[in-house]
Amino acid sequence: MTTRFTTQPDTDRPAGSASGPWVADGKKPASRLRGTTRRRSVPHLLLGALLVLACAAAFLVVSLNSGNREQVLALARPVAVGQVLTAQDLKQVNVAVDPGVSVVDASQVASVVGKTMSASLPAGALLTLDAVGGAGIPTAGQAIAALSVKAGQFPVEVSPGAHVSVVFVPGQAGTALASPPTPEGTTVWPAVVTSVTSPPNQQITVVSVQLSQAAARQIAAVPAGQLSIVMLPGSGQ
Numbered sequence: 685m686t687t688r689f690t691t692q693p694d695t696d697r698p699a700g701s702a703s704g705p706w707v708a709d710g711k712k713p714a715s716r717l718r719g720t721t722r723r724r725s726v727p728h729l730l731l732g733a734l735l736v737l738a739c740a741a742a743f744l745v746v747s748l749n750s751g752n753r754e755q756v757l758a759l760a761r762p763v764a765v766g767q768v769l770t771a772q773d774l775k776q777v778n779v780a781v782d783p784g785v786s787v788v789d790a791s792q793v794a795s796v797v798g799k800t801m802s803a804s805l806p807a808g809a810l811l812t813l814d815a816v817g818g819a820g821i822p823t824a825g826q827a828i829a830a831l832s833v834k835a836g837q838f839p840v841e842v843s844p845g846a847h848v849s850v851v852f853v854p855g856q857a858g859t860a861l862a863s864p865p866t867p868e869g870t871t872v873w874p875a876v877v878t879s880v881t882s883p884p885n886q887q888i889t890v891v892s893v894q895l896s897q898a899a900a901r902q903i904a905a906v907p908a909g910q911l912s913i914v915m916l917p918g919s920g921q
Contacts, residue, residue, distance in 0.1 A: 753780050755790040757811040764804045764845030765823075766878030766894055769816060771797050779810070786813040800878065801845070827900035828878060831891045831911055838891060838913035846877045849914040850893060850903060873899040874916075 760775040767773075774797070776790045788796055788811045799816040802823070822828050831838075831850065842848065852871040875893035882889045891913060895903075903911065 753778050754787075756781060756787040757790055757793060757796070759805050759807050759809050759811060761807050762805070763801050764847075764876065765801055766876050766892075767801045767843075767845030768879070769796055769799050769801060774811065777810070781810075785810070787811065788813060788816070804845075822894050825897060826894050827897045828892055828894055829875075829900040829903045831893060831903070831913065832888050832908050833891060833911065833913060834888055834909070837909075837911070838889065839915045842877055842880060842891060842913060842915055844877055844879055847916045848875055848877055848893065849873065849916060850875050850895070850899075851912045851914055852906060853910055853912050873903060875899070 755776055755778055757774050758777045760773055763769065763773055771793065774793060781787050796811065796816050801815060803815040805811070805815060850873045873895055875895035877891060878894050879892040880889065881892075
């Protein structure tokens with residue numbers, strides 16, 4: 685007697701159950717992939733947020749610095765101590781200025797033109813209140829001496845701020861003979877011109893110079909007509 689067994693497919697079982705849970709219904713693998721994607725996106729989101737904050741901070745700093753910029757006066761060319769400031773010596777610049785710096789606002793140009801420089805400044809330097817007005821002339825240890833000179837005793841190029849040598853020249857025609865004004869026989873004194881004026885109806889020019897106090901006293905003792913002025917390089921003109 686022969687017995688046959690026939691196996692019928694189980695139609696109630698999902699078709700993909702034999703392949704395991706990863707392909708059972710397609711839902712479980714997709715869920716895990718979406719979770720992995722979320723975890724990988726978190727660092728990128730944080731990095732993006734940090735970049736946005738950094739850009740915002742940089743923009744804020746630039747905006748604040750731009751807001752503090754002012755129109756102030758600067759030197760268009762070098763000026764020397766004793767030089768009378770002119771409009772051509774100045775230019776306007778737009779800079780961020782520290783509150784502790786006593787700069788001159790561009791609107792105050794009329795108040796500084798014609799003032800005497802009390803300090804030497806290079807081209808491009810900001811003009812400060814301490815550098816103008818003549819309040820610092822003469823500076824500590826210095827003095828101002830006035831020289832009465834005639835044509836031929838000084839170069840016509842001499843102007844405020846020029847570096848010069850004052851030279852003792854005895855025996856000028858029409859003057860009394862004088863001896864060297866110091867026991868050491870010093871006959872040359874370095875100085876800086878502070879002003880040059882020509883009195884009306886006179887044939888002399890008065891040149892004021894800044895030099896050491898001792899030299900100023902020596903020059904003051906020299907009779908008129910026995911001093912000449914020699915212009916030196918480095919006048920900053």
